[in-house]
Amino acid sequence: MNRGLRRLLLLSAVFCVTFLAVFIARKMQGGHNLLDILKGKAPTEHHTSFTLLEKAPLNLNDVQVMAAINSESAALVKAVVPSVVSIDTAGVRQERFRDIWGRTRVQPRTVQGQGSGVIVTEEGHVLTNHHVIQGTPRIRITMHDGVTHSAKVIGSDPAVDIAVLKIDSKGPFAPLKMGNSDDIEVGNIVFAVGSPFGLGETVTDGKISAKQRTFSDSSVDLLQTSAAINPGNSGGPLVNILGEIVGINSRIYSTDKKNPGFQGISFAIPSNAALKTMKDILARGRPIRGFLGMAFEELDPYTRRELGYQERHGIRIVRLVPDSPATRAGLQKDDIIINYDGKEIRNVSHLVQLIQQSVVNSKVSLQIWRAKAKHNIKATIGEADNFNYHLDSDTILKATGLVLREATASEKTKGIKGVIIERVLTTSNLRGKLITGDNIRSINGRTVQNIADFSTRLAASAAIQDTELEIRRGSQQLRIIILRMKSK
Numbered sequence: 001m002n003r004g005l006r007r008l009l010l011l012s013a014v015f016c017v018t019f020l021a022v023f024i025a026r027k028m029q030g031g032h033n034l035l036d037i038l039k040g041k042a043p044t045e046h047h048t049s050f051t052l053l054e055k056a057p058l059n060l061n062d063v064q065v066m067a068a069i070n071s072e073s074a075a076l077v078k079a080v081v082p083s084v085v086s087i088d089t090a091g092v093r094q095e096r097f098r099d100i101w102g103r104t105r106v107q108p109r110t111v112q113g114q115g116s117g118v119i120v121t122e123e124g125h126v127l128t129n130h131h132v133i134q135g136t137p138r139i140r141i142t143m144h145d146g147v148t149h150s151a152k153v154i155g156s157d158p159a160v161d162i163a164v165l166k167i168d169s170k171g172p173f174a175p176l177k178m179g180n181s182d183d184i185e186v187g188n189i190v191f192a193v194g195s196p197f198g199l200g201e202t203v204t205d206g207k208i209s210a211k212q213r214t215f216s217d218s219s220v221d222l223l224q225t226s227a228a229i230n231p232g233n234s235g236g237p238l239v240n241i242l243g244e245i246v247g248i249n250s251r252i253y254s255t256d257k258k259n260p261g262f263q264g265i266s267f268a269i270p271s272n273a274a275l276k277t278m279k280d281i282l283a284r285g286r287p288i289r290g291f292l293g294m295a296f297e298e299l300d301p302y303t304r305r306e307l308g309y310q311e312r313h314g315i316r317i318v319r320l321v322p323d324s325p326a327t328r329a330g331l332q333k334d335d336i337i338i339n340y341d342g343k344e345i346r347n348v349s350h351l352v353q354l355i356q357q358s359v360v361n362s363k364v365s366l367q368i369w370r371a372k373a374k375h376n377i378k379a380t381i382g383e384a385d386n387f388n389y390h391l392d393s394d395t396i397l398k399a400t401g402l403v404l405r406e407a408t409a410s411e412k413t414k415g416i417k418g419v420i421i422e423r424v425l426t427t428s429n430l431r432g433k434l435i436t437g438d439n440i441r442s443i444n445g446r447t448v449q450n451i452a453d454f455s456t457r458l459a460a461s462a463a464i465q466d467t468e469l470e471i472r473r474g475s476q477q478l479r480i481i482i483l484r485m486k487s488k
Contacts, residue, residue, distance in 0.1 A: 072241075076191065077203050080243045083119045083176040084236055085126060086142040086195040087151075087165075089133055116194035116236030117141065117165065118245060119175045120278070124167035127274055128235030129250055130156040133163050141167055144201065155281035158449055159219035161250050161269060162277045163235075176237060179244030181270035184208055184223065192227035192249055192266070194236030204228040206266075212346075213267060219446065220273040220353055223247045229266035238268040248274045273357060290358035291384035293324025294331065296348045308372040309336050313344040315351055329379035332370065339367035349445055355381070400458065400482075401428025404440075404451050416472075417441055418448040433480050439472040458482075 060067050115132030119125070126141065133139060139151045149169045156163035167173065184190075188208045196202050206227030213222045225238060229249050238247035247268030280288040296315045304310055314336045320327050337345055340354045341364045358364055358381045366377045403423040407416045418441040424431055440448055443457045444467060461467040462482060471478040 073205070076239075076241065076243050077193075080176060080191070080193055080237070080239055081201055081203070082144040082174050084144065084193045084201065085117045085119065086201075087115045087117050087126075087128055087132055087235060088140045088142070089114070089138065114195070114232050115234045116232065116249070118193075118235075118237040118248070119167075119173050120178060120245070121175050122172040124169065124171050124173045125154070125175075125278070125282070126151065126165040126167060127237075127245075127248055127278060128163050128165060129248065129269075130158050130161045130163045132235045133165070134158075139165065141165070155285055155287075157277045157281070157287035158453055159446065160273055160277050160287070162248065162274050164278050164281045176239070177244050178271050178275050179240055179242070179246045181223065181246045181272045184211070184240065184246050184270075186210060189241055190225055190227055190246065191239050192225070192229050192233060192236060192268075193239065194229070194233035194249060196230035196232040202233075209265070212350075214349060215267075219356055220269060221350070222250065222267040223270055225266050225268060226264060227266060229268075245271050245274075247271055276357060276359075288360060289356040289384040290360060290381040291324075292326040292329075292331075292355050292379060292381065293321035294326045295319040296337075296351060298348055299336070307334060307336060307369065309369045311338065311369075313346060314338045314369065315345055315348050325380055325382040329366075329377055331366070331368070331377060331379070334370075336369035337366055338369055338374070339365075341365055356384075399429050401425035401430065402434065404454065406450055407439075419451050419454050430480075430482065433482075434469075434471070435473070437473070440469055441472055442470040444468050445470075 115128060117126040117128035117132075120127050133153055133156065139153070141149050141151045143149070149167045151165045151167050154164040154166050186208050189205065190208055191203055191205045193201070193203050204227045206225050208223060209226050210224040211221070213224050215222065223238070223246070225247075227238065229252050233249050234251070236249045237245045238249055240246050247270055249266065249268045251267045253263060253265035253267070277287055280286065294317050297318050299309070299314060299316055303316055307316075317326075317331060317333055317335045317337065320331060320333060337351060339345065340351060341358075343354060345351050345354075360381055360383045362381050363378050364381060366379055368375050368377060401424060402421055403425065404419045405422045406419055411420075416439055418439055421434055421436055421438045421440065423436055424434055428434075440454060442448055443454065444461055446457065448454045448457070458467065467482040469480045469482065471480055
C-alpha cells in the first residue's frame with residue numbers, strides 16, 4: 001500500500017471518529033444515554049416535579065388602605081375617561097423661504113397634529129390648548145367609545161394657551177366638573193389623562209410639585225406636576241382625587257429640544273384661568289382682559305432707599321393712564337403696590353397676570369406704600385379694550401412701518417422664534433432702532449408666537465404705555481423701548 005493511500009485512509013478514519021463523537025454528544029444533550037444510542041432506543045423521559053404557590057403572601061385585611069386606594073383609583077379613572085377626547089387636526093400653513101436669487105417665496109405646507117381635550121358642558125364644549133388647534137381648520141374629535149365627530153373652534157386665547165371647541169353633533173355629552181385650582185396644594189395627588197403619541201386613552205398619576213410657575217409666553221402662572229405628560233397629552237385634563245378638572249395639561253420640561261419627552265416635570269394651566277377664558281369666549285367671542293391703567297417697574301436698591309421701603313415684595317408705579325381705573329382709585333406715581341386682593345406681589349409680570357385675570361367691573365383691594373406708610377385702596381377693574389385712547393390698531397401698526405415674516409422651518413430648528421423684520425419702511429418711527437434681520441422674540445416679556453400675535457400685542461400695549469421689545473441681532477440680545485404712541 002503506497003503512502004498516499006495510507007494517508008487518505010487515516011484522514012477518513014479521523015473524520016468518521018470525529019463525526020461519531022459529535023453525534024453522540026448531541027444525542028446525549030437531548031436526553032439520550034450512551035447505551036440507548038448504541039441500542040438505537042428512544043431516550044428515557046425525565047419528569048421534573050414542581051409546585052406553584054396558590055396563596056398570596058398577604059390578604060386584603062393586611063393591606064386595607066392600599067386595597068382601597070387601588071379600588072378608588074380605578075373608580076376615578078372609570079368616571080373621568082369617558083369625558084376625555086382625542087383631537088386630530090389638519091390644515092395648510094403658508095411657509096416663507098428664500099430662493100437661490102434671494103427672493104422671498106411662499107409655499108403651502110400641509111400640517112397635521114394630534115392632542116387631547118376634555119368635554120366641559122353637556123352641549124359638547126371642549127377645552128384644549130390653543131397650540132393644539134392653531135392654524136388647523138379641520139378638526140376631528142374621537143370619543144371614548146371610538147365614535148368620531150367634527151368640531152369647530154369657538155375661540156381661543158394664545159396668551160393663556162386655551163381654546164374652546166364645539167362638537168358638531170347633538171348632545172347631551174358627558175362633561176367633567178371644573179374644580180377650583182386655588183384650592184390645590186403642593187403634594188396633592190393628581191391624574192393626567194390624554195392620548196400621548198396617538199396611543200389612545202392613557203392615565204398617569206403624580207403630585208402637584210409646585211405652583212405659580214412663570215413663563216414668558218404665558219399670561220398665567222402654571223401648575224407643576226410629576227404626572228407624566230408627553231406629546232399628544234396637551235389639552236387633556238389634570239384632575240384631583242374627586243375627578244374634578246384642576247388644570248389643562250399644556251407643556252413639559254425637556255433638555256432634548258429636537259425630541260422632547262417627559263423627564264419628571266410637566267405643567268398645566270390652572271382650571272380657574274381656563275374657566276375664565278372659556279366664559280369670556282362664550283360670552284363675547286374673545287378673551288377679556290382686566291385693566292387698571294398703570295406702567296410698573298421692579299424695585300432696585302436706589303428706589304427702596306429713595307422711597308423708604310425695605311420689604312421684599314412689591315413693584316413701583318412709574319406712570320398712570322389719564323382717566324383710567326387706577327387714576328380714579330387715587331393711585332399715584334411712585335406708589336409701591338405690595339398686595340393685590342390678598343396676594344403679595346412678587347414682580348411686574350405677577351401683578352399684570354392678576355389684573356388681566358380679574359373680572360371686569362369687580363372691585364379689588366390694593367395695599368400700597370406711600371410717604372413711608374402703608375395704605376389700603378379699592379379699585380374697580382376696567383376692560384382693556386375700552387381704553388384705546390383714540391388710537392386704533394391700524395394707526396399703531398402703520399406707525400411702526402415694519403414688514404415682518406415668520407421664521408422658516410429651517411430657522412426654527414436652529415432655535416429662532418418669534419418674527420423677523422424683513423424691511424423697515426422710510427416712514428417708520430422705529431427707523432434707527434430696528435434694522436432688517438432683527439428677530440423680535442418678545443413683547444413686554446411675553447414670547448411672540450407669530451405675526452398676528454405680535455400685531456395684537458403691540459396694538460394693545462403701545463396706546464397706553466411704553467412697550468419693550470426683546471431683540472436678537474446676530475449674537476446680541478437687545479431690549480428696545482417703543483414710547484407710548486399718543487393721538488395727535
